[in-house]
Amino acid sequence: MNAVYNKHSKRAQETKFLVFFSDNKRNVLFIVAMLLLFFGIALWFYNSLFGSLITSLSILMYLPLVWHKLYLSTLSHLPITGDTIIVEDNLSPYVAGRVNDIDSPFSIWSAIKGCWQQRFFSLHYGIEPELFDSLTKDKTDLTAMWDSAFGLSQKHQETGISTASLIISLMKMLPGYEQILADRNLDINELESSIDWVHHAELIIDYKPRNKGAGGIARDWTSGFTPTLNEIAHNISLELEQRGHLTRGLEGHRATLDEITSALKGGKQNVILVGDVGVGKTITVYGFASRLMLDKSLPDSIRYHQVFAIDPTSLITSSDDPNKVEAIFTRLILEAQKSKNAILFFDDASKFFSTGTGQVNIGKMLQSVIESNSIPVIFAMTPVEWQNVSASNEALAGALNVVKIQAAENQHTLRILEDQSLYIEGRNKVVISYQALKSAVDLSDRYIREISAPGNAIRLLENSINHAENGLVTTKSVQSSIEAAQGVKIQTASGSEKQELLNLEDEIHKRMINQYRAVKVVADALRRARSGVNNPDKPIGTFLFLGPTGVGKTELSKAISATYFGDEKNLVRVDMNELTNSTDVARLIDETAENGLLASVGRNPFSVVLFDEIEKAHPNVINSILQMLDEGEMRDSKNRQISFKDAIVIATSNAGADKIREYIDDGKEVEQFEEEFTNCLIDSGIFKPEFLNRFDEMVVFRPLKMEELVQVVDILMAAVNSNLSKQKVKVELTNSAKQWLANQGYDQRLGARPLRRKVQSTVENIIAKKILSPDFRPGATISLDVPDLEAEG
Amino acid sequence: MLIVYFFQWWYTTGWLLRVKMLLEHMSSVANFYSVGTLLKTMFSPWRQIVSTTRADQGVDAKFQAFLDNIISRFVGFFVRLFVLIAAVVFVTLTILANLVLLIIWPVAPVLPLILVIVGVT
Numbered sequence: 001m002n003a004v005y006n007k008h009s010k011r012a013q014e015t016k017f018l019v020f021f022s023d024n025k026r027n028v029l030f031i032v033a034m035l036l037l038f039f040g041i042a043l044w045f046y047n048s049l050f051g052s053l054i055t056s057l058s059i060l061m062y063l064p065l066v067w068h069k070l071y072l073s074t075l076s077h078l079p080i081t082g083d084t085i086i087v088e089d090n091l092s093p094y095v096a097g098r099v100n101d102i103d104s105p106f107s108i109w110s111a112i113k114g115c116w117q118q119r120f121f122s123l124h125y126g127i128e129p130e131l132f133d134s135l136t137k138d139k140t141d142l143t144a145m146w147d148s149a150f151g152l153s154q155k156h157q158e159t160g161i162s163t164a165s166l167i168i169s170l171m172k173m174l175p176g177y178e179q180i181l182a183d184r185n186l187d188i189n190e191l192e193s194s195i196d197w198v199h200h201a202e203l204i205i206d207y208k209p210r211n212k213g214a215g216g217i218a219r220d221w222t223s224g225f226t227p228t229l230n231e232i233a234h235n236i237s238l239e240l241e242q243r244g245h246l247t248r249g250l251e252g253h254r255a256t257l258d259e260i261t262s263a264l265k266g267g268k269q270n271v272i273l274v275g276d277v278g279v280g281k282t283i284t285v286y287g288f289a290s291r292l293m294l295d296k297s298l299p300d301s302i303r304y305h306q307v308f309a310i311d312p313t314s315l316i317t318s319s320d321d322p323n324k325v326e327a328i329f330t331r332l333i334l335e336a337q338k339s340k341n342a343i344l345f346f347d348d349a350s351k352f353f354s355t356g357t358g359q360v361n362i363g364k365m366l367q368s369v370i371e372s373n374s375i376p377v378i379f380a381m382t383p384v385e386w387q388n389v390s391a392s393n394e395a396l397a398g399a400l401n402v403v404k405i406q407a408a409e410n411q412h413t414l415r416i417l418e419d420q421s422l423y424i425e426g427r428n429k430v431v432i433s434y435q436a437l438k439s440a441v442d443l444s445d446r447y448i449r450e451i452s453a454p455g456n457a458i459r460l461l462e463n464s465i466n467h468a469e470n471g472l473v474t475t476k477s478v479q480s481s482i483e484a485a486q487g488v489k490i491q492t493a494s495g496s497e498k499q500e501l502l503n504l505e506d507e508i509h510k511r512m513i514n515q516y517r518a519v520k521v522v523a524d525a526l527r528r529a530r531s532g533v534n535n536p537d538k539p540i541g542t543f544l545f546l547g548p549t550g551v552g553k554t555e556l557s558k559a560i561s562a563t564y565f566g567d568e569k570n571l572v573r574v575d576m577n578e579l580t581n582s583t584d585v586a587r588l589i590d591e592t593a594e595n596g597l598l599a600s601v602g603r604n605p606f607s608v609v610l611f612d613e614i615e616k617a618h619p620n621v622i623n624s625i626l627q628m629l630d631e632g633e634m635r636d637s638k639n640r641q642i643s644f645k646d647a648i649v650i651a652t653s654n655a656g657a658d659k660i661r662e663y664i665d666d667g668k669e670v671e672q673f674e675e676e677f678t679n680c681l682i683d684s685g686i687f688k689p690e691f692l693n694r695f696d697e698m699v700v701f702r703p704l705k706m707e708e709l710v711q712v713v714d715i716l717m718a719a720v721n722s723n724l725s726k727q728k729v730k731v732e733l734t735n736s737a738k739q740w741l742a743n744q745g746y747d748q749r750l751g752a753r754p755l756r757r758k759v760q761s762t763v764e765n766i767i768a769k770k771i772l773s774p775d776f777r778p779g780a781t782i783s784l785d786v787p788d789l790e791a792e793g
Numbered sequence: 794m795l796i797v798y799f800f801q802w803w804y805t806t807g808w809l810l811r812v813k814m815l816l817e818h819m820s821s822v823a824n825f826y827s828v829g830t831l832l833k834t835m836f837s838p839w840r841q842i843v844s845t846t847r848a849d850q851g852v853d854a855k856f857q858a859f860l861d862n863i864i865s866r867f868v869g870f871f872v873r874l875f876v877l878i879a880a881v882v883f884v885t886l887t888i889l890a891n892l893v894l895l896i897i898w899p900v901a902p903v904l905p906l907i908l909v910i911v912g913v914t
Contacts, residue, residue: 013795044912052912056905063902064799070810071802216827218876221869222834224841338841 001146003085005102012088012096018072019097026065033061077160080153085146090160105135105145105173108166116205117163117198123431123472125194126184127171135173145169156195164198185435185475194434197418204422214241214293215304223341226308228331232315233308236289236345252412253284256405260288260378263401264302264343269376272349274386275405278455281380284405285309285345288378292343302376307343308336312351315362322361329362336375343376350385353393363393370399407452413441416454417461428465432473436464439478446536446645447486447605487566488606488646501527508559513711515552517670518545518699522556525648525696526564538632542649542694544614546677547701548657550753554610557650561608564648572600573610576617576651584617585624591636598636605646614651615686622691629694651695655686661703670700704752709742712752716759724767728778731767734785741789762789803902811898815891822887826880831873838862839869 006012036058044051075093078086088096098111109132112118121127152158152165168191171177181187229235256273263271273281289307292298310332319325336342346352346366353363369375379400381389390397408416414437421432440461441453448456460481467477467484479490500507504523505516512519525541528534534541545553561571574597579588591598601607611617611625628634632645656677663673678698681687692698704712713733721730733741741762745755766788770776823829842865844858900907 008794010794010798014798017795049912052908056908059901059905059908063803067799067802067807070807216825216830218827218831218834218873221840221873222830222837340841 001083001085001150002143003087003102003146005087005099007088007100009088014072014075015088015093015097017097018068018075018093021064021068021072026068029061030065033058033065036061077158077162079159080150080161085150085161091166092160092163095163095166102142103139104137105140105142105170106132106137108142108145109135109170112163112167112170115163118167120198120201121164121167121194124197124434125186125191126433126435127180131174131180132170134175135170145173148172152192152195155192156199158195158199162195162199164195168192168195185438190434196415197434200419201422219304220306220341223306224335224339226306226335226339226342228328229308229335229339229342232318232328232332233310233344235306236286236309237293237306240286240290240293252408252416253280253287253405256284256403257287257291259401259403260284261291261298261302263403264376264378265299266301268399268401269373270370270378270400271403272379272381272386272400273403273405274381274383276382276407276452278451278453278459279405279407280454281405282347285347285378285380302343305341305343305376306339307345307378309345309347312346312348316351326362326365329365333365333369333375343378345378345380347380349379350381350389353389353396367393367396367399370396408454410441410445410453413445413454413457414438417441417457420454420458421461424462424465430465430468430471430473432461432464433475435475436473436478437461439475440464443478443482443490446643447482447488449602449643486606501530504563507563508556511559511562511715512552512556513708513715514704515556515701518552518556518701521697521699522560526560537645538630539609539628539644539647539649542629542696543651544692544695544698545650545652545701546656546681546698547654547660548703549654550747551701551703552752553652553701554612557608557610557652560648560650565606565608570604570606571608571610572597573612575613576611576615576621577613579617579621582618582620585620586637588621588624589634589636591638591640591642598634598642601644601647602636602642605643608648608650609644611649611651613653615653615655626691626694653686656681656684660700664702670702674698674700706742706746709746709752709755710738712755713738713741713745713759716756717763720759720763720767727771728780729767729771730781731763732781732783733763734783736786737784737789740786762792766792800902804899808895808898811891811895815888815895818887818891819884822884823880826876826883828877828880831877831880835870835873836866837869838865839872842868 007016036054040051040053040055040058042051043054077092078089080086080090085091087099087102091099092115094115095111099108100110101107113129113132118129122129146169148169149161149165152168153161156162156165158165168188171180171191172188174180178188181191260271260273263269273284275281285307292302292305292307295303315329316325318328332344336344352366366377370377383404386402417437417440418434421437424430425432440457444456444460445453448460450456451459460478461473463485464473464477464481467473467480469477482488483490504526505519508519508523522541522543525534525543529540545556547553558568558571562568574588578584587593587596589598590596591602593599597609601609614622624634628644629649632647633641633643635641659677659680660673663677677700678692682689682692717731717733717738724731741755741758745758746752747754763784766784767782770782844861846855846858897904
């Protein structure tokens with residue numbers, strides 16, 4: 001494709017004048033022309049010659065203003081008709097008017113630089129104008145650029161070539177443009193899809209509220225008065241007339257709007273919108289109310305009808321007396337019937353059909369309205385609410401036209417955000433980057449489960465405004481917003497946290513003795529997660545801890561919970577020895593059990609999930625966990641997905657504990673027998689290979705040695721002293737006392753587990769008695785030796 | 794050349810545009826006064842203020858309801874009639890104003906010259 005530019009053509013000169021005749025110049029000319037007109041008319045009475053000359057001058061000044069207003073300002077791209085692009089015809093008049101030459105990429109850029117589309121790319125995509133300064137000023141063959149621009153214009157159904165298409169085509173001429181985009185977390189496809197966003201922004205900039213007061217002053221004179229509706233309900237149609245009608249942002253709901261229109265035009269004049277919170281049920285009703293005002297093809301039977309939203313809470317609480325509420329509701333219904341132009345919208349409609357004790361029984365009244373088909377009504381409910389209502393009232397379910405609204409796909413949500421972000425920007429005086437929109441879609445999809453798309457993404461984006469930096473909402477703002485709301489860590493580690501992650505092993509070893517390999521593999525997994533190199537579609541880490549009782553498997557799980565999630569309480573423990581029957585799968589996925597696995601993880605996805613003694617669970621139960629280990633999701637008994645993608649999953653097992661002891665007794669280190677031990681577990685049929693393969697790491701814990709138990713005593717004493725700090729008491733043990741406790745608290749079968757009980761029955765008992773004795777003084781340090789412990793123990 | 798293009802536009806497309814604007818103004822005034830709706834609903838009751846009777850009610854009640862409805866229709870008719878008259882007046886004024894502009898339009902570019910001649914003489 002080639003391009004030509006004839007600067008002497010009529011259109012070229014008109015566009016030049018259009019650019020020259022800027023807003024400021026026109027304003028000055030208008031003011032001067034007006035002043036001269038008044039001055040000239042006044043002067044006419046004293047001196048007709050000068051009066052006529054000055055008046056003539058003012059008229060001459062006014063003529064180009066008329067030309068601009070009625071003609072020049074309406075110039076737009078002309079379609080490309082041949083195989084050559086005519087710059088002055090096919091480009092934006094504001095760009096064409098600034099073109100001098102078209103022989104180099106830089107000369108084209110010079111015409112674009114400073115226009116609002118260029119600023120749009122700079123602000124929303126981070127593509128600074130300085131990048132284009134490296135474009136060559138030498139005469140260059142621009143065929144490829146024009147080809148690209150033409151291709152984009154065809155793809156995006158443009159008339160002529162838009163400035164956005166031209167900017168992207170110039171971008172492709174920059175050396176290393178792909179790297180430039182990658183540095184901004186973009187690719188060329190995303191940039192090309194931005195053309196639609198720019199067109200959308202153009203529409204919003206040019207948007208003027210239209211059809212205000214559609215139908216004229218006599219529109220409602222054939223309908224009745226609605227004083228009660230005006231007082232109790234919210235007139236959506238009136239709000240739209242005052243605020244401006246919705247004409248965009250409803251692309252995804254077009255089919256739904258058609259369904260509503262078709263249902264309310266005739267037949268059963270009712271619709272129930274069924275969709276999760278956030279899918280856009282209310283906005284659809286607003287879109288429908290706009291359509292009633294603006295769509296001239298609608299029949300008179302529904303055109304100009306007013307949509308009244310009735311809020312269940314405010315209606316039901318409008319009086320303490322249920323009889324009065326019913327009386328108000330009856331008045332609303334009668335008014336709506338009599339007015340002949342009211343459509344009632346019951347949002348959150350399940351509340352109207354509740355039959356619980358003390359509820360106002362509006363449901364029956366509504367049912368009779370539906371069955372008599374006397375007023376057009378729209379209901380909105382979530383699928384679960386609809387399921388409950390339809391199960392309890394089949395007659396009602398059969399009488400309603402069901403219109404389902406699905407959650408938007410991510411790509412569609414992004415398009416909706418592009419639209420919404422422009423309004424959010426206007427309201428909050430901020431700029432929202434495209435990258436922030438992408439983050440809002442991804443993060444809301446992953447972390448905001450209680451609201452469906454696109455509502456969750458819009459809410460996240462609105463909340464991110466509070467984290468804007470210098471008026472710019474970026475990916476970081478969105479991440480900070482979700483981190484603050486959900487208590488998660490999304491941004492890659494920085495500053496002191498980096499150092500903490502690098503020293504994670506030291507942190508864990510403050511409460512774990514030995515088990516260096518176990519601590520290292522876990523620490524490595526957490527570092528991978530925090531640096532963003534792990535697979536986001538799987539749990540943060542999945543580990544199988546193998547080893548005898550009392551060697552620190554559970555303690556390490558707690559340490560991870562405390563170190564990574566900030567609190568030991570973020571540990572969800574499932575005793576697998578309680579799930580030994582095939583029917584126990586139902587118990588595992590029962591979402592109603594308050595402290596059950598799925599309810600706990602659903603409430604707090606940022607948890608360590610500990611499947612204790614996994615080998616004791618029934619194979620069916622283990623199979624139900626496999627998908628979660630692979631995909632990071634489990635389905636509850638109602639088939640709802642629960643995400644484990646932010647959880648660390650740990651399974652523990654004592655299986656083969658004796659074998660481990662044998663290896664250790666033979667003087668082998670864990671690394672030397674780990675593989676052989678795993679094969680042994682598979683061969684003996686305890687675990688299937690496909691189960692073991694699902695874990696990121698299998699870690700064998702070895703039994704603790706006596707000297708390590710003494711270190712455990714130190715950790716336990718540190719905990720005791722921490723508890724005593726409020727009493728201003730400190731306790732110290734002699735070395736021999738520590739050794740005595742280690743000997744007494746160790747059990748070949750139970751490992752170090754009895755040690756804690758021994759500390760409790762000796763040290764803690766002694767301290768308790770001392771604190772209660774009359775001669776106790778705060779600030780004392782109590783030193784204990786073997787005889788003290790022996791006397792107590 | 795620009796001045797030639799200006800005059801070309803002024804005496805061709807520009808003038809036609811003024812005719813188009815005249816029609817648009819007429820249409821918007823008619824829409825503002827809902828002329829179509831007024832004509833279609835000329836004899837409809839005013840704001841649905843109507844009386845209804847049950848089948849078991851006597852002739853008196855039915856006659857009373859009939860009278861009420863006739864009155865409602867009369868009220869509706871007179872209100873609509875006055876608004877229609879107002880609409881006709883405003884549409885006429887709009888046409889006149891636009892016709893004046895339409896006549897002045899071709900004279901406007903040469904008006905300075907005329908004014909100067911008038912001033913000199």
